[in-house]
Amino acid sequence: MELRKDIHTNGIPVLCVSCEVRHRGVCGALDPDQLIALAKASHKHTIKEGEELIGDAEQIDVYSNVLAGVVKLTKTLSDGRQQIVGLQFAPDFLGRPFRKESSINAEAATEVSLCSFPKATMDRMMQEQPGLENRLLQQALIELDDARDWMVTLGRKTAAEKVASFLLLIARNIDPEREANGRSIAFDLPLTRADIADFLGLTIETVSRQLTRLRADNVIRIENNRHVTVENIDRLRGRAGN
Amino acid sequence: MELRKDIHTNGIPVLCVSCEVRHRGVCGALDPDQLIALAKASHKHTIKEGEELIGDAEQIDVYSNVLAGVVKLTKTLSDGRQQIVGLQFAPDFLGRPFRKESSINAEAATEVSLCSFPKATMDRMMQEQPGLENRLLQQALIELDDARDWMVTLGRKTAAEKVASFLLLIARNIDPEREANGRSIAFDLPLTRADIADFLGLTIETVSRQLTRLRADNVIRIENNRHVTVENIDRLRGRAGN
């Protein structure tokens, strides 16, 4: 009786039962037994803004799920020039299967909440549960699509279009359900001006000027430097190029 | 006796037995039976330079392996600005699992030789052979790494560094085994100046000027516009940023 209850109503680990990303994240591909095994080796923790998660050329021994906050993935040239090559939001998976060490740097852009587990455990489960590999493939392909979209922004858009594209990207990820309607959207920028510049391949001065221009043209409002209200999404879309 | 021979010496389809990419490509994950089934539905064919393989927003009903030549993946903004977001060489896999339609355009940059097979057949095999999904995941992750590397080039490098990076990329892919030593390397550029510009986020004039400069500085030689000899790889590396 206890056994049955454990299995079919919920044999779901305490750690996971209240987890908001459980169904959408990679864990969604696991059956209850596997979830229990993984949860046993997992731990949730919080990282402060600016702290490094994975260093370039560092050994990777844990994978993580992003539960809340924003992680920035960066690459740096030898002379210090930096480029953000991706942003991870909940419920994204963080880690690089099939590789001992990372070629990128992962850093908390905001305060970040993570659920981490040993690489070895996950790698073992990948072999016995093809659904897991399937999820990872899906996420990798989405990240690839995103990266390629952003390559167009980096290579072919003007500074004004880049900043507009960035605001749209954030609006989309902060508030995924709301879409399309002309209503205004408000959010806090998860990145500093320096980060935005590194994401867009610009300088902080140029980012600042473009934001000022959008504000002057009544496309957005800005309070306290970080809080942005998009007055008219369609006007913003019109300035994003595409 | 015949059965045994079919299975373990070579039950390998005629189409595949001489295939140069069989082991390195996704087909390498298939067992003989599956290879036979896939080969039955496959056909090799050749595409002329400039021909389109997959259109943006078009239905994808075939996957392909690149056997020879170079395929360029492009994205275009509504006003015509274009960006090449990836180059595929042999034995890369061409196609986008889990999606009905493509968000990018694939076009033959040179004459391209392909081995194509129906999406449905491949998708079915993916479910019964996890190794196949594993291969696709590996390729997707490599493409993701490449895309992110290129984002740094697009966002943070100067025109001179971009052109040097491009030449190094081509040299690496044309002649994958040769590496590192200071010897000279010669190859034909698989792209026109216009393509190079679209890959680097520059104009054709800027690309031309930077190539002229590299030639004037004796880093490379150019014959017939397309044939490039890198006199000194290390000098070229020194100009690529990184």
Next chain:
DNA sequence: CGAAGTGTTGAGTCCGGTCAACTCTAGTGG
């Protein structure tokens, strides 16, 4: 031969970078 396509070169312009001054806020410590 002319035409079309590809690539090079020059002259001038402009967008975004550089450098510098300034504002604003938050935090620290006497």
Next chain:
DNA sequence: CCACTAGAGTTGACCGGACTCAACACTTCG
């Protein structure tokens, strides 16, 4: 409490690298 500092962001003046526009060279093809 205020003075001081440090960090983030804005704004202005100037500059330069890449773009634009244009002319020209070379090859291929009809």
